[in-house]
Amino acid sequence: MYLIHAHLEPPPGMGIPEDTDVRVCALGRPEERVRHGSLHADARPHPVLGLFVAAPSLAAAESVAREVCERAISLDPALHGVRLLRCEAPLVTPYYEGLIAPPARE
Incomplete structure (x- = not known):
């Protein structure tokens, strides 16, 4: 199962x-x-839709x-004018780098 982020841009002056x-x-x-799916409507600079997809790769x-x-954008009238900017797995490298970083010295 993969988490894929769809970055969406609503029409000017509109929300998602x-x-x-x-x-x-x-x-x-x-x-x-x-x-x-899980919508993060307040994400910046654009709303992000997280989709969990069971796929072989x-x-x-x-x-x-x-x-x-x-x-969905082409068939659902409520999504008319929304643009799909990109659709990709989120980068999690900073999280894992934090796990392997040496502890801070005081």
Whole structure:
């Protein structure tokens, strides 16, 4: 299972629907195996939709997430005008680097 972040840009002067996660997941097909979504509407500079996708590889998960998001944007009137800026796994390197960093000396 992979967490894929879809970075969304709402139309100028508009927000993103609070139920975008539900709307997008509802348009996933069973074979695409989108398991869950979580919207971070207040993320900056643009809202981020986290999608959990069961896929055989990261590339496949990113592709599925992109396809499902594009489908939702094109079919759901509430998402009209929303732009998908990018769809990728989030970078977690800083978190893990913090785990292996030597303890601070006082």
